Amino acid sequence: MKIRPWGERLTDAANVALLTLIALAMLLPFWHVLAVSFASYKEFLEKDIVWFPQEWVLGAYEYIFASGSFVRSVGVTVYLTVLGTCVNLIFTSTLAYTLSRPVIGQRLVLMLVMFTLLFSAGMIPTYLVVKETGLIDSLWALILPIAISPFNLIVMRQFFLGIPSELHEAAVIDGANDLQIFGRIILPLSKPSLAAFALFYAVAHWNNYFAGILYLNTPEKWPIQVILRQIVVVGEAQTTLGGGQILLENAPPAETIQMAAIVVATLPILVVYPFLQKHFTKGVMLGSVKG
Amino acid sequence: MNKQQPELRTSAVMLAGARQPGRLFRRFFKDRYLILIGLPGLLYFLVYRYAPMLGLYMAFIDFSPFQGISSSPWVGLLHFRRIFGDQEILQVLWNTLSISFLQITFAFPVPILLALMLNELRSQVFKRIIQSIVYLPHFLSWVVVIGICVIFLKGDGVVNGLTEQWFGWKPVPFLTSPDYFKPIIVLQVIWKEAGWGTIIILAALAGVNPQLYEAAVVDGASRFQQIWHITLPAIRSTIVILLILRLGNVLDSGFEQIFLMLNPFNMETGNVLDTYVFYKGIQQSDYSFATAVGLFKGFVGLVLVLSANNLAKRFGEEGVF
Numbered sequence: 001m002k003i004r005p006w007g008e009r010l011t012d013a014a015n016v017a018l019l020t021l022i023a024l025a026m027l028l029p030f031w032h033v034l035a036v037s038f039a040s041y042k043e044f045l046e047k048d049i050v051w052f053p054q055e056w057v058l059g060a061y062e063y064i065f066a067s068g069s070f071v072r073s074v075g076v077t078v079y080l081t082v083l084g085t086c087v088n089l090i091f092t093s094t095l096a097y098t099l100s101r102p103v104i105g106q107r108l109v110l111m112l113v114m115f116t117l118l119f120s121a122g123m124i125p126t127y128l129v130v131k132e133t134g135l136i137d138s139l140w141a142l143i144l145p146i147a148i149s150p151f152n153l154i155v156m157r158q159f160f161l162g163i164p165s166e167l168h169e170a171a172v173i174d175g176a177n178d179l180q181i182f183g184r185i186i187l188p189l190s191k192p193s194l195a196a197f198a199l200f201y202a203v204a205h206w207n208n209y210f211a212g213i214l215y216l217n218t219p220e221k222w223p224i225q226v227i228l229r230q231i232v233v234v235g236e237a238q239t240t241l242g243g244g245q246i247l248l249e250n251a252p253p254a255e256t257i258q259m260a261a262i263v264v265a266t267l268p269i270l271v272v273y274p275f276l277q278k279h280f281t282k283g284v285m286l287g288s289v290k291g
Numbered sequence: 292m293n294k295q296q297p298e299l300r301t302s303a304v305m306l307a308g309a310r311q312p313g314r315l316f317r318r319f320f321k322d323r324y325l326i327l328i329g330l331p332g333l334l335y336f337l338v339y340r341y342a343p344m345l346g347l348y349m350a351f352i353d354f355s356p357f358q359g360i361s362s363s364p365w366v367g368l369l370h371f372r373r374i375f376g377d378q379e380i381l382q383v384l385w386n387t388l389s390i391s392f393l394q395i396t397f398a399f400p401v402p403i404l405l406a407l408m409l410n411e412l413r414s415q416v417f418k419r420i421i422q423s424i425v426y427l428p429h430f431l432s433w434v435v436v437i438g439i440c441v442i443f444l445k446g447d448g449v450v451n452g453l454t455e456q457w458f459g460w461k462p463v464p465f466l467t468s469p470d471y472f473k474p475i476i477v478l479q480v481i482w483k484e485a486g487w488g489t490i491i492i493l494a495a496l497a498g499v500n501p502q503l504y505e506a507a508v509v510d511g512a513s514r515f516q517q518i519w520h521i522t523l524p525a526i527r528s529t530i531v532i533l534l535i536l537r538l539g540n541v542l543d544s545g546f547e548q549i550f551l552m553l554n555p556f557n558m559e560t561g562n563v564l565d566t567y568v569f570y571k572g573i574q575q576s577d578y579s580f581a582t583a584v585g586l587f588k589g590f591v592g593l594v595l596v597l598s599a600n601n602l603a604k605r606f607g608e609e610g611v612f
Contacts (some may be wrong), residue, residue, distance in 0.1 A: 008514060015408055016417065022405070023424040028481065029439050032449065048452035092374055094331025104315075105323045107334060116340045118539070121587025123565070125346030131340060147335045161573045177547040180322035207432030210547050214573065225434045232438035255442070262438050270428050275432065277423060 021236035030161070030266075037259035039059070044256060059252040060260035070261070071229040072220060073227040076139070080223055081205040084143040089194060091147045092156055097182050100154075101208050108276065116150050123214075130215060141215035142208060149204075151195055159193050196279035199272055206268055232258045350583035356576065361581075370583035380567070380584070387563040390473055390549075391541045398480045399537060400487025403530060407518060409489060410496050425486025433547040436483050440475070441466060467556035476561075479548060495529040496522065532609045539596025542588045564588050 004012075032049055037060050039053040064070045099106055099113075120126075126145065135141035153196045155199070163186065166176070211227035215221060230236050296395040296600040319326065334564055350370055352363045366449060370440050374380050405425070412418040428436065443449045444465040464473045501522050512520065562570075571582025 011514060012411070012413065015411055018406055019421050020414070023421050026424050026428055029443060033439055048456060049449050069469045075474065091332045091335055094328040095335075098325050098332070100330025101322075101325055103325045106320045109329075112341070116336065118596060119589050120340070121347055122582065122589055123568050124578055124582045124585055125343035125349065127573065128341045128346055128349075128578070131533035133338065135607070144335075147339070148332055153332070178322070179328065182324075182328060182505075198470075204429055207430075207434075209432060209434050210550065214338055214569075225432050228438060229434045229551065231372070233434070233441055235441075238315070258438065258442065262435055266431060266435055273427060273430060277426065 003030055022130075033262050037256055039256060041253050041256070043254060051139045057252075057256075060256040062191050062263075063252055065258055066183055068221070070224075070227060071222045074091060074264070077199055078205060078222040080139060080208070081202050081206065084146075084205040085198050085202045087143050087147050088152075089198055092149070092153050092197065093187070093190070093194065094182075095148065096153050096156035097160050097186060100157045101178070107288075113150050113153060127214060129211065136215055137217045137221070139221060142205075142211045145211070146204070146208075149201070152200065153279060156193075156197060160189065163189060165235075195275075199276050203272065203276070224265050228261055231261050295432055296511040305474065325513070331571075338562050341611060347582060347586050349579050350586045351408075352579060354582075356578070366579075370580050371587060373580065374584060382559070382565055383562050386560060387542055387544050390476060390544045393477045394480060394544075395534075395537060397477050398485070399534070401485040403492055403526070406489040406492035406496065406526075407484055408523065409493065411514070411518075422489075425489070428483045429487035431483070433483075433545075433551055435549045436479060437548065440479060446473070463481045464556075465531070466552075467554060469557045469560040472552065472557040472561040476545075476549065480545065490595065492526055492529060495526045498594055499525045511573070528609050531603050532611055535596060535599040535603055535611055538599040539592050541595055542591055 004193060031051065035050045035053055037046060038056045038058070040055055040057045040059075043050060043054055070220050094111075099110055119270060128147055130136065130141050131145075167185060167189075170187055176184070208223065209229065212221075212223045212226040216226075219276065235258075316432075329402075332511060347358065349367060352360070353366050354360060354363045409418055409421065412421075415575055416602075441448070445451075446462050446464055446466075450465070451460075453461040455462065463471075465475060499521065502519055507517050507521060544563040544565060549561060549563055550566050550569065551568060565588075568581045570583050571577045571584070596611075603609075
């Protein structure tokens with residue numbers, strides 16, 4: 001192997017060290033949150049920062065899962081994520097497929113889609129349309145107004161365009177109509193890429209916060225991010241979680257409850273992250289192709 | 292063949308002229324299933340993306356929920372004139388622009404630097420580990436990111452605890468002081484999005500022909516000369532495209548993030564156009580004025596992105612459209 005000059009080795013070492021620091025800056029805050037969520041009250045009070053709790057305590061988790069409003073919000077969010085992702089996939093894949101075929105009005109509809117990337121009417125007119133369509137205080141308000149991400153639609157259309165047209169021609173010769181071609185050939189072929197879109201949509205639903213604030217008035221319908229904000233940012237752990245319940249005796253300190261709630265709200269993201277990672281480079285590259 | 296063609300063409304033109312509706316109908320009929328499955332998506336765009344654009348009409352009337360859209364009085368550009376006469380809005384506009392300016396100066400270059408650093412790594416395993424870590428914060432919700440930030444920065448939080456223990460400093464009110472609002476917003480964006488932003492730059496870097504580097508090494512170019520003369524020119528057009536898109540969002544300051552960070556103490560430096568529209572429109576039901584502010588924001592964004600695109604083209608870059 002060629003011996004590299006000292007200066008070059010030094011810059012290499014500095015580069016590795018700096019990148020390690022950057023990665024630690026991303027990881028350690030979350031690690032601290034995780035550690036505190038398991039720490040005992042005494043240890044939390046004694047130390048400013050906790051990396052490894054001396055004794056692992058589950059009190060904070062028992063507390064949040066004993067709270068009706070927290071458990072309910074997890075349920076609501078799971079429901080929203082599953083149903084919302086299904087709606088996303090159905091709406092996006094069907095329109096993406098239609099637009100990938102030489103159908104009448106294709107250019108016009110594509111232009112309509114592209115324009116929404118550049119300009120949107122803004123919060124108030126959208127709010128009023130959601131109101132007019134009768135969705136205020138309904139969970140559908142968190143699903144239908146974001147049924148299609150225009151960006152995902154364009155990427156998915158790009159993907160459908162890449163499917164060889166010979167498949168299509170062969171199916172037509174065999175007497176299949178467009179509905180059968182889409183259902184029996186295109187969709188089964190696209191399973192892996194649909195899974196990737198599903199993951200991205202699901203993460204968006206799980207993390208959706210503001211739509212809940214904007215459209216839902218009943219606290220019982222709040223998704224987890226809204227509850228989490230009440231607990232952590234507003235700092236009302238006990239009032240948000242405790243309202244009307246019989247609470248555990250010796251409730252754990254608000255801080256460990258906050259951290260436990262953050263961990264629970266992040267866990268699903270961490271679980272799907274390895275699968276996401278397999279796809280997103282491809283997704284971003286596809287999207288960056290001009291066309 | 293050749294002789295027949297003009298004849299065919301005239302008959303096609305005649306057909307198109309005389310029997311246009313029939314042909315149109317036949318095309319519709321041929322594609323009926325395709326159109327059928329595309330309909331829900333099209334309906335979505337019409338209802339939730341384009342119907343609100345009709346609602347922009349509200350910016351030109353004095354809308355009151357009791358009178359309805361049709362009987363509210365027309366006021367023309369009154370609400371837009373209010374935008375420039377109102378001291379509070381000028382402050383909000385200034386906050387929006389200064390946060391964007393800080394983002395473009397400090398947050399925009401970070402993914403580029405990070406991508407260059409990642410690109411210089413020799414160990415592919417180490418590179419992949421670092422990538423996995425720095426991409427992760429992008430997928431956390433703003434509530435989680437700000438929750439963690441609050442835990443660290445609040446009055447009796449981790450940072451204040453450590454600085455007091457180590458240096459004996461007094462606690463700094465990071466979250467409730469107007470002075471710290473903007474820097475914290477920029478730092479949060481860097482923490483959450485810098486890693487994610489490297490993906491598109493790394494993709495552009497992957498397209499660089501390795502022979503260019505080999506040739507440069509033969510010519511005795513140093514590491515930094517290689518970066519300056521090969522790597523940077525290779526990603527220049529990507530950077531220009533990203534900058535164009537960023538410019539189009541100058542009046543967009545990340546609604547959720549700022550909304551979550553705002554409190555009565557930092558409202559003065561933290562309130563931006565998006566949050567202003569929310570407070571005015573949704574909380575105070577001043578629909579017409581809030582719509583006008585939103586329309587102003589959207590219109591400026593559209594004009595900016597189109598002119599940045601034109602400018603880029605004039606300087607010989609590709610542009611986005």
